[in-house]
Amino acid sequence: MLSTLGIALAILSVTVVRTISASFALTGAETVDAVVADAQLWVVPADGVTYDPEAEALVADGAPTASLDLPDGWTALRTVAGETTVNGKTVAVHGLEGVDAGTALVPSSVAERLGVTDGDTLSLGGSDLTVSLEEDADAGDTWITTSADVATTAVGDVGWWTVTVPAADLTRNDLGAVLAESTGLPTTTDPAVSPDAAGDGLIYDTVGGSGATTFEQRYSALFSGQVTSSALGLISTIGLILGFVIAVSSFLAAVHERRREFGIMSSIGLADEVLYFFLVESGIVFVTAWVVGVLGAGAAVALVIPEIATPLAWVQASAMVAAFLPAMAIVGALVPVHRLLQQRPVQLLGGL
């Protein structure tokens, strides 16, 4: 009963941390997905790109390479991507050629944050733009889109290129290398690599590379890793270890209380069954603790950090925590029973 409470609390703390890290992972996947969209290659400036938590979007830190020498049939899209302040809030601004200079396309989530609605006038970089609400924007679209000129005036000459290859080349695994050869820029499939500040930029190949993980997954792992390796991750791990200590110590107490019962069982040759008893018992304790802990964590994140946690992240975290429960339950049962079975049945019966 008490050990269940202890483990439940430990599981609660781990689940909260995992929820936070999972929601950051989702944010990471969404932001990079929204930026790269249908393109295969992402050419970032030498100064790199950073995630701005206030704007909730990726922004470029420098000017993109002036032009790209593309292989035949490939298309490149130059996006101005920076951030500015609108109505006192930091917001990312994307500039694309071909967007009407008088309008600002604003996703509804951003519109809500900035307090603007369809048809309002938005002052950006000295020009007054008419807000056009994007109702069906993707979850990762967290920026205002306007024409390249207006955006450059508002946020400066910062941005990146996205390169789309023709369908015939889609099956190739070395798109980054092909573009690297024609442009002279370095290429990588690892989002953890930053561009060389002295160079001209870097090509992120989002489809190529070996390994089972996609570029988005690796990118989101970067985000969640920052949470699990921070103070949060450390504290929750200590909590889990403490919970395990409590589980073992209370199982030891339970075994001690029932020595005579187990003495009878092992004296008639049922020593192994004692082990099964405890496996089932500790299984029940851990499963109950998991249910209580996960529900408690859900309530805790909803109350304390509603801005970060999403239900999806919570479910992911619960599943992740469930993954190491069996190991804990088995070890938690084996330790006390092992000690018990080392004694002879007579000793168990005679004690007390």
Added chain:
Amino acid sequence: MLKYGLAYGLLSTRRRAAELVLPSLTTATGAFLVVVVFAMAAGIRESAASLGHADEIGRAVVLIAVTVLLVGVVEVAVATTRTISHRTRELGVLGATGVPRGPVVTALLVEPVISAVAGAVLGSVVAVVVSLVLDAVGAAAAGVSLGGAALGVLVSVLVSIGAALATSVLPTWRAASRPPIRSLSTGG
């Protein structure tokens, strides 16, 4: 009468000091984290800022540290139930000689309170020393706030005592309410 219960509890706690080591250590681990988190709140906030939502992360860190402290305190309650099952016959004797429930419960609650306080104080002391050392060698990026540490010590001591009492009252109350004849015949 409660005074005698208290004295009896203190005496038996001294006799069983070895039993208090594990619960005190688990509580100390939790208290250590709480005090460190409170003392270095500024640094944690700073490192969380790169991820955004710095305030929420700061709140989550406090929440998790307090949860870990509670995990540590649960071991105190586990130790209390163990104590009670060891001392069932003794409780039967007390009941049979006419000692009322109040003093018996008081005597039994001395042990969890002492181990909770000892754990919280030990953890806090270690945490303050570690924070100061980290600060002195420059490992604590945003410095250590003594006010925060004091708040952390207060929180950990109060939470430990509160949680230890809350989780121990029920089993001790139940044990003290059992008919003496049953405690005497079944207890170990």
